Amino acid sequence: MGKLEGKVAVITGGSSGMALASAKRFVEEGAYVFITGRRQEVLDEAVEQIGRNVTGVRGDASNLDDLDRLFDTVKRQKGKIDVLYASAGMGEFVPLGEITEQHFDAAFGLNVRGTLFTVQKALPLFNDGGSIFMTGSVASMKGYSGFSVYAASKAALRAFARGWLNELKGRNIRVNVLHPGPIATPTQDLVLDEEGKRFFESQIPPGKMGRPEEIATVALFLASDDSRFVNGVELAVDGGLSAI
Amino acid sequence: MSKLEGKVAVISGGTTGIGLAIAQRFVTEGAHVFIFGRRKAQLDAAAKLIGHNVTAIQADAAKLDDLDHVAAAVRKEKGTVDIVVSNAGFTEQASIDTITPEHFDKAFNLMARGPVFLVQKLLPLMTGGGSIVLVSSAMHLMGIPGHTAYAATKAALRSYARTWAAEFKDRGIRVNVLSPGVTDTPILDSQSATREELVAMYQSMVPIGRLARAEEMASAALFLASDQSSYVTGADLMSDGGIGQV
Secondary structure, X not given: OOOOOXXXXXXXXXXXXXXXXXXXXXXXXXXXXXXXXXXXXXXXHHHHHHOOOEEEEEOOOOOHHHHHHHHHHHHHHOXXXXXXXXOOOOOOOOOOOOOOHHHHHHHHHHHHHHXXXXXXXXXXXXXXXXXXXXXXXXHHHOOOOOOHHHHHHHHHHHXXXXXXXXXXXHHOOEEEEEEEOOEOOXXXXXXXXXXXXXXXXHHOOOOOOEOHHHHHHHHHHHHOHHHOOOOOOEEEEOOOHHHO | OOOOOOOEEEEEOOOOHHHHXXXXXXXXXOOEEEEEEOOHHHHHHHHHHHOOOEEEEEOOOOOHHHHHHHHHHHHHHOOXXXXXXXXXXXXXXXXXXXXXXXXHHHHHHHHHHHHHHHHHHHHHHEEEEEEEEEEOOHHHHOOOOOEHHHHHHHHHHHHHHHXXXXXXXXXXXXXXXXXEOOEOOHHHHHOOOOHHHHHHHHHHHOOOOOOEOHHHHHHHHHHHHXXXXXXXXXXXXXXXXOOOOO
């Protein structure tokens, strides 16, 4: 018996990396998953890799119309949601002094505003007793040069979780934040060069990047009843990077 | 396949409450558990409840000689350890005006000093890929009257996990904190207010609106003990229904 038997999960940004690994794992554990992504061909590829019990909905998680379309599709096909993994996010290295409005708006528009409306629009479909969690970042607990806007946008999610868990207490819906550390993903390849990767590896106690599957097992924990009394936490999955 | 098949776990204070629930869950998942506690009758009752794959040792988690005895017993019977759960604890309330050296020492000896030596003495037996779980408390983040010593010992555990995560870098051993919220266990009966008063007070404070069950702490401990959390180290897993967050 899978840990998510019969559950419906929505994973934004689920077409690559950690969220894709989580979508695969959720399906293995018995869930039906909806994944999103901006690029149709990447989304199609992800749906094919997951293979079954999956619907891909093309859309940009920072676009409110796209979010409406996503949840209309969920409503039509399944009528309810048990798990929401708001994972869509982006980061760019820009040092203070070079930050533009566009940089700020892109980070906050997707990571903060997009996540807020993803959750709000999911709520009418949510089953009581469900689980919501968001992708934060270990960057929000540390101070990395060039990452202030990204880190602040992820820190905002932490404040959301605190407020929402109280607002949703009557419905028994849990809200948590999963903070990945440096994880070897296609997105990381775009953001970090080889030197950047070596730097992070030298900082992590296990001495190596995490794998997307190591995020997926933690996502499964937060999604499943194993974490039934875990609420409002920031769970760092970073090989200890933020602890030291 | 069970999550802890063939693993050896040592759990301090595994005779009642959260520790006992952890021991039961670990055995269900395929582990052999060593539990230890001071009181023989409770120890025997716990071993009987767990039923199989359990070794019960009479020992006080605050006494270093007793911890040597535990390590020797584990070495003799199994040779190695995969999982250490430092869980032994108690509550005794005293406001800053009334704290005695005895109150302070009792708390720190069991909950801050004991765990250091429990881990140190078992470390030579620990396998690469092993996991250490330090059971703290949501209270280490909170200010609840009467908990000066208790909360500070629990904050010390949170700090150990940070340092040890760095020290264990080359050994492949992970160390994390589990911070339970208010859990419905016999420890509630040892406090000054009545059980009913405590339950009513805490229920109004917890966002989830109820106290935790010991089994819910066991599932969180299982997560930290197993490979499901293979990239989690130095972390503090609050399993507190949100009480420490709001």
